[in-house]
Amino acid sequence: MSVFSLRDINKSYAGNSILKGVSLEAEPGEFIALVGPSGCGKSTLLRIVAGLDHADRGEIVIGGEEVSGKAAGDRNIAMVFQSYALYPHLTAGQNIAVPLAMRRLSTAGRLPLIGAMLAEQRRVRADIQRQVQEMAASLKIDHLLDRKPGQMSGGQRQRVALARAMVRHPNVFLMDEPLSNLDANLRVHARGEIVELHRKAGVPTLYVTHDQSEALSMADRVAVMIGGRLLQLDSPRRIYDDPAHLEVAKFLGQPRINVLQTVVDNRGLVQAGDVRLAPRSHLKSATAVTVAFRPEFVRLAGAGEGGMPARIERLEFLGSEVVVFTKLAAMDGVVVAKLAPSAAIGLEAGQRVELKLDPRTILLFDEHGERLAASVATVSAGQEEVLHG
């Protein structure tokens, strides 16, 4: 049995189906980022795994054990929330000690005066103190142990919350946007820290985020959930370069992937600008398909090179790149190109240009959004010749 897996998790609220058969299996020590548009069911899934809510159907395995019938406290998971959920009246040290005290001290042992009088409980307390110190040292927050949350910065609170989650050696980490309250610089720094801590702890982690660069940069695999369905679970590179579904392709990438609606021609080919694609499976003429290509794979054609005629609508200068919004002359489509600043010198709104696509990066999807395998084809003397596999 795997260390952490979900099988066919279903959940409805008041007759509305929110999770529709979500399954995933984590490799030991794997970091999985769960992304998807607002309302797709990410937090609901996390709450169900944590035992804070219950699935209508499905199986949850944590630490090699089916835990659906177990209470949250018996699942040995650690959760880090966006809000950090620290107790405001306790110091950082006391906050970190809470899960250990709950697990290891008796009710009497947790009382300050009585606990101090019980020899065995005193020994356990000292041991907890030692673990808190060690964890604080490894997260470099030992100097904060006597401060209350109100006396710490957002980044410091976030580390205390991480320390509290890690000190108990859980079977699974669940993180719900743990970095979203930090400013941009601190966020990038904290990403690296969390990945490093995760690597040391070697515990499977399910990490919910709205930030796709966080997901792509931190995770071993990214799970894309749309409308309560897990559409793809794959390495960051495959999720981005090789999306299985149009919704996955549209969700990831900034600016969004370009999408053009077209149909299969009477030779069974699909025209994408001056590129022709040959779908691997036979599609009848006039079948509706979607052609998609990322803005970074669109460039402006040189003089006499040919390409898709378009008109520049708007330019956005972003420092390291320039985003060019164009309207195609032929199809009723908008195409966005992401150019290096040097390639955008002198461009202005209203200008007519020709666009070239990188043929090997064009993706094809059927009318249900499922990916279609396709090769690039060229026409030579009236004959179709498939050039690239």
Ligand SMILES: Nc1ncnc2c1ncn2[C@@H]1O[C@H](COP(=O)(O)OP(=O)(O)OP(=O)(O)O)[C@@H](O)[C@H]1O
């Ligand atoms: N207790 C509840 N009762 C009824 N509906 C709920 C409940 N909890 C969540 N929902 C609904 O379930 C859907 C999924 O919510 P959820 O919070 O899981 O989404 P999410 O993907 O985490 O969204 P966000 O990214 O905005 O946090 C939403 O439509 C929400 O309104």
